[in-house]
Amino acid sequence: MTDWQPELYARYGDERLQPVLDLLARVPLDRPARIVDLGCGAGASTEPLVRRWPEAEVLGLDTSPAMLAAARKKLPGVAFVEADLAVWEPEAPVDLIFANAVLQWVPDLERVLPRLMGLLASGGVLAVQMPRNLEEPSHALMRRIAAEPAFADRLAKASASRPGLPPAETFYDWLCPHAADVQVWLTTYHHPLADAAAIVEMVSSTGLKPYLDALPPPLAADYRARYTAAVAEAYPPRADGRVLFRFPRLFLVARR
Numbered sequence: 001m002t003d004w005q006p007e008l009y010a011r012y013g014d015e016r017l018q019p020v021l022d023l024l025a026r027v028p029l030d031r032p033a034r035i036v037d038l039g040c041g042a043g044a045s046t047e048p049l050v051r052r053w054p055e056a057e058v059l060g061l062d063t064s065p066a067m068l069a070a071a072r073k074k075l076p077g078v079a080f081v082e083a084d085l086a087v088w089e090p091e092a093p094v095d096l097i098f099a100n101a102v103l104q105w106v107p108d109l110e111r112v113l114p115r116l117m118g119l120l121a122s123g124g125v126l127a128v129q130m131p132r133n134l135e136e137p138s139h140a141l142m143r144r145i146a147a148e149p150a151f152a153d154r155l156a157k158a159s160a161s162r163p164g165l166p167p168a169e170t171f172y173d174w175l176c177p178h179a180a181d182v183q184v185w186l187t188t189y190h191h192p193l194a195d196a197a198a199i200v201e202m203v204s205s206t207g208l209k210p211y212l213d214a215l216p217p218p219l220a221a222d223y224r225a226r227y228t229a230a231v232a233e234a235y236p237p238r239a240d241g242r243v244l245f246r247f248p249r250l251f252l253v254a255r256r
């Protein structure tokens with residue numbers, strides 16, 4: 001996948017911020033001294049952490065140079081580092097590891113989640129939010145259109161680029177041996193958006209990106225047009241003329 005596009009990702013900032021705030025509200029810590037925002041992106045998830053705990057030492061970590069550049073500009077007082085969360089090691093145990101909308105891209109969570117728990121100080125918290133939308137029309141249609149003869153050869157890899165998530169109960173079972181307490185819940189957001197094109201624009205910086213990146217520009221335009229038409233059918237206008245973009249998300253809060 002080519003690098004992330006911070007400006008495009010930020011365009012649906014309110015819709016993307018709500019789960020950050022909902023996750024943060026469930027973090028049972030008064031004064032964490034050391035906080036790490038894994039997959040911090042352009043700093044949209046880091047900012048509420050800094051606001052809630054201005055005294056804490058906060059580190060943002062991401063693999064994307066473009067996202068990190070935007071984060072450094074947004075929060076000049078915060079330390080940001082380019083690193084892969086799957087192998088990164090902190091210098092000292094961490095009180096809060098926050099991972100919003102990143103772990104869905106990371107393979108082998110059965111191994112990665114216990115590893116992250118092991119990086120926490122005693123009583124520390126791992127707080128995670130992951131989109132659970134691969135079976136929603138928005139994402140099922142990406143795969144359906146990718147399988148059409150015009151695109152199939154080039155898009156087989158894109159359709160497999162994000163692993164599916166197991167059920168909430170499985171995450172509970174993975175975390176329990178490493179945690180004193182585990183909370184798991186699902187929230188399905190229903191974002192009112194202007195129209196189908198807005199849904200396409202919102203996913204174009206995330207789930208749709210591997211498909212568009214894998215095609216030469218004229219074919220990418222065809223794919224996007226086919227996809228937009230299918231999305232318009234799947235998300236008809238509501239009573240006010242807008243569409244409702246269903247967006248299920250899985251949350252985990254585990255205390256060591």
Ligand SMILES: C[S@@+](CC[C@H](N)C(=O)[O-])C[C@H]1O[C@@H](n2cnc3c(N)ncnc32)[C@H](O)[C@@H]1O
Pocket residue numbers: 004016020038039040041042043044045061062063064067083084085086099100101102105106206
């Ligand atoms: C959807 S964005 C979320 C950004 C931020 N947490 C937020 O809520 O605005 C996902 C971010 O995770 C980063 N990312 C993906 N895989 C990663 C990995 N293995 N290690 C660190 N960052 C990763 C991407 O570069 C991207 O910036």
